[in-house]
Amino acid sequence: MLESKLLRGNIDFVVEQLKRRNFSFDVAEFNKLEDQRKVIQVQTQDLQNLRNTKSKAIGQAKASGENIEPLLEEVSDLGEKLDNAKSALNDLQLKIDEIVMAIPNIPHPSVPEGQSEDDNIELLKWGEPKKFDFELKDHVDLGEMHGIDFAVAAKISGSRFVVITGKLAKLQRALTQFMLDHHTEVNGYTETYVPYLVNADSLTGTGQLPKFEADLFKTRLHGEEGEAKALYLIPTAEVPVTNIVRDSILKDSELPLKFVAHTPCFRSEAGSYGRDTRGLIRQHQFEKVELVQISNPDNSYDVLEELTEHAEGILKLLELPYRKVILCTGDLGFSSAKTYDLEVWLPGQAAYREISSCSCFEGFQARRMQIRWKNPQTKESEFLHTLNGSGLAVGRTLVAVIENYQNADGSITIPKVLQGYMGGITKIK
RNA sequence: GGAGGGAUGGCAGAGCGGUUGAAUGCACUGGUCUUGAAAACCAGCAAGGGCUAAUACCCUUCCAGGGUUCGAAUCCCUGUCCCUCCA
Numbered sequence: 001m002l003e004s005k006l007l008r009g010n011i012d013f014v015v016e017q018l019k020r021r022n023f024s025f026d027v028a029e030f031n032k033l034e035d036q037r038k039v040i041q042v043q044t045q046d047l048q049n050l051r052n053t054k055s056k057a058i059g060q061a062k063a064s065g066e067n068i069e070p071l072l073e074e075v076s077d078l079g080e081k082l083d084n085a086k087s088a089l090n091d092l093q094l095k096i097d098e099i100v101m102a103i104p105n106i107p108h109p110s111v112p113e114g115q116s117e118d119d120n121i122e123l124l125k126w127g128e129p130k131k132f133d134f135e136l137k138d139h140v141d142l143g144e145m146h147g148i149d150f151a152v153a154a155k156i157s158g159s160r161f162v163v164i165t166g167k168l169a170k171l172q173r174a175l176t177q178f179m180l181d182h183h184t185e186v187n188g189y190t191e192t193y194v195p196y197l198v199n200a201d202s203l204t205g206t207g208q209l210p211k212f213e214a215d216l217f218k219t220r221l222h223g224e225e226g227e228a229k230a231l232y233l234i235p236t237a238e239v240p241v242t243n244i245v246r247d248s249i250l251k252d253s254e255l256p257l258k259f260v261a262h263t264p265c266f267r268s269e270a271g272s273y274g275r276d277t278r279g280l281i282r283q284h285q286f287e288k289v290e291l292v293q294i295s296n297p298d299n300s301y302d303v304l305e306e307l308t309e310h311a312e313g314i315l316k317l318l319e320l321p322y323r324k325v326i327l328c329t330g331d332l333g334f335s336s337a338k339t340y341d342l343e344v345w346l347p348g349q350a351a352y353r354e355i356s357s358c359s360c361f362e363g364f365q366a367r368r369m370q371i372r373w374k375n376p377q378t379k380e381s382e383f384l385h386t387l388n389g390s391g392l393a394v395g396r397t398l399v400a401v402i403e404n405y406q407n408a409d410g411s412i413t414i415p416k417v418l419q420g421y422m423g424g425i426t427k428i429k
Numbered sequence: 430g431g432a433g434g435g436a437u438g439g440c441a442g443a444g445c446g447g448u449u450g451a452a453u454g455c456a457c458u459g460g461u462c463u464u465g466a467a468a469a470c471c472a473g474c475a476a477g478g479g480c481u482a483a484u485a486c487c488c489u490u491c492c493a494g495g496g497u498u499c500g501a502a503u504c505c506c507u508g509u510c511c512c513u514c515c516a
Binding site: 004038041042044045046048051052054058062063068071072075079249251374379 | 439446447448458475476478479480486487488498499500
């Protein structure tokens with residue numbers, strides 16, 4: 001949600017900025033609705049004022065024992081007028097909200113112009129992709145040798161699910177543990193356990209609803225009808241974690257809040273038929289360790305750099321080659337003002353693939369969620385900035401480890417930092 | 430499964446249907462006092478919105494949504510969450 005001040009006072013700027021990310025909306029219609037809203041809101045409030053004053057007068061008259069009949073006469077048709085005005089205002093407000101909630105965030109000035117992911121700009125490369133002197137396998141072939149089973153998962157659930165058994169299952173757990181330990185012990189995040197089913201308000205807060213419901217798994221309680229009961233499986237821990245502070249006013253001394261959470265993530269992957277059908281890259285259910293920070297608005301872009309480095313730190317410790325990319329305006333997510341993607345080298349695909357996405361949302365989510373702080377300078381309640389990033393996507397990290405650490409005999413070497421989590425073994429044979 | 434009790438400002442906690450947006454305490458902010466601090470005393474202190482050059486003023490909000498009423502924190506209904514008891 002953009003600032004209403006901006007929408008009302010500087011709509012041309014908004015339109016121009018949104019054009020950068022290929023989003024256009026009907027300014028004339030919006031302005032028309034806004035103008036109507038003003039008029040009707042003033043009318044409604046005047047009527048409410050009238051009712052309040054009259055009612056008070058009746059109260060006073062009654063207290064002093066006067067006849068209140070004539071006064072009652074005066075307000076006889078007020079109720080109906082007020083109801084009409086209120087419902088007109090309400091209809092208008094719903095229409096305006098619908099438009100406003102569908103407007104994406106404005107890109108930060110430092111975000112490069114572009115149409116699609118092809119226009120994203122590589123900022124740096126770290127590590128050298130390893131040369132293999134034998135015929136490479138991808139994680140699917142290697143995984144089948146060590147306990148990854150897509151066929152069984154298809155029987156249990158369907159496509160885009162997986163069953164992992166044995167050492168690789170443990171390796172995934174080791175990766176998770178390692179990431180959580182590192183972020184809590186070294187980077188100062190607070191480990192957080194959260195619900196995996198969330199209500200519509202939470203998803204509206206972070207921006208997945210109302211626009212992207214098709215990307216989500218929606219549940220309903222057995223025998224229950226109606227939207228109010230619907231819960232959704234989380235597409236990322238960002239949703240429950242950021243919503244921890246929904247509707248709160250934080251103290252300056254509490255900031256920044258730094259949460260790390262490991263959760264499964266559930267995505268319908270509607271619209272991605274045929275993409276990444278092989279392997280673990282694109283699943284309906286996958287594990288992720290998520291970093292979330294709630295920051296003072298003044299230094300949120302420093303926080304974005306820091307948070308991205310925290311994610312990069314995991315890749316470095318795992319000695320996985322990666323590159324850092326800044327998303328162009330056309331590829332930026334709906335709620336984000338600026339996003340860095342980290343892409344890990346996958347020898348099986350001979351390509352860099354996204355393993356972390358780190359974003360600053362500025363006040364976009366905070367306004368939807370009413371996340372505020374008392375600014376000690378202004379003494380006002382002001383919106384905070386929210387940020388998050390994967391630290392990392394565990395399923396994809398497992399893929400990266402399997403492929404980058406493979407040996408000629410099909411065995412997989414355990415990265416040094418994980419050996420302690422794997423009972424000291426150095427290889428999965 | 431059934432029966433009760435509760436939800437009020439940052440926190441605790443009052444609140445006969447009528448100047449109650451809400452007593453009081455704590456916390457917080459400013460001031461007096463003090464060499465400084467504490468204590469004491471005085472004052473201030475909810476959020477969102479409208480209108481405005483800005484004050485002023487106005488509207489909304491006492492869990493949520495409906496209802497009764499000229500008027501609802503207060504009465505009624507539904508829901509959510511918390512607590513107690515019974516089977």
